[in-house]
Amino acid sequence: MSTQTSKTAGSVRTRGLLIENACLALGDGAGTVQALDNVSLSIQPGELVAVVGPSGAGKSSLLAVAGALTNPGSGRVSVNGANLGTLSKAAKARFRLENIGFVFQSGNLIPALNAAEQLELVHRMAGMGGRFDPLPLLEAVGMGHKLKSRPGQLSGGERQRVGIARALVTKPTLLLVDEPTAALDRQRSQDVVELLARETHGHGVATVMVTHDHDVLHHCDRVVAMVDGRLAC
Ligand SMILES: Nc1ncnc2c1ncn2[C@@H]1O[C@H](COP(=O)(O)OP(=O)(O)OP(=O)(O)O)[C@@H](O)[C@H]1O
Secondary structure, X not given: OOXXXXXXXXXXXXXXXXXXXXXXXXXXXXXXXXXXXXXXXXXXXXXXXXXXXXXXXXXXXXXXXXXXXXXXXXXXXXXXXXXXXXXXXXXXXXXXXXXXXXXXXXXXXXXXXXXXXXXXXXXXXXXOOOOOOOHHHHHHOOOHHHOXXXXXXXXXXXXXXXXXXXXXXXXXXXXXEEOOOOOOOHHHHHHHHHHHHHHHHHHOOEEEEEOOXXXXXXXXXXXXXEEOOEEEO
């Protein structure tokens, strides 16, 4: 598998996401499950990779270690050259906010905020400073005309679009997407994943999308399958 690298100050940095030999055991005693079993995966900037597999295969665990939410028991996870295992808890939280975008099943928007405010909040929380105009990003996802709409006034597909725009506010290196089409009909599922592909390619983001929806896989650059904590590419 080829990996894109860049030279900085004499050292070689791997861009995008690099997971090397990650193992993660969950539960304890006789109930211990090997959620990740020696998983290695490299995703380059501008690449949309789908992760498929049966329930319990380890897909959420993969997103959790890639997103610095869980430390693997062994192995190494790097995002844009930064080894997540060396970061303190606080540094990890900061790194997540500044470098990693998350998109969840239902959009996970804040009910009281309109579309523009959802994006403005992330901009403020990330301490990005300066004036922020949410319109270009919302226009990019086809939601420029619903700036003032709250989640309750939007369809499932529209909420998902706002969720994608919100995840892109910080210009993340890595976008982690969990079942984005679970609540959507066939056409909206196609639209949302097509949008993810466009934004991934346009912004040079490394995107990992967990999905059970095989109808959307043709939008992805690569599909990897997980079974029993292992990647079967
Ligand atoms: N907190 C936990 N304690 C113990 N075992 C766990 C825990 N969370 C997950 N597991 C187990 O780890 C394995 C991987 O779970 P994971 O949630 O990563 O799978 P998944 O592929 O995302 O499943 P699904 O498609 O159903 O969401 C499963 O066997 C699961 O039962």
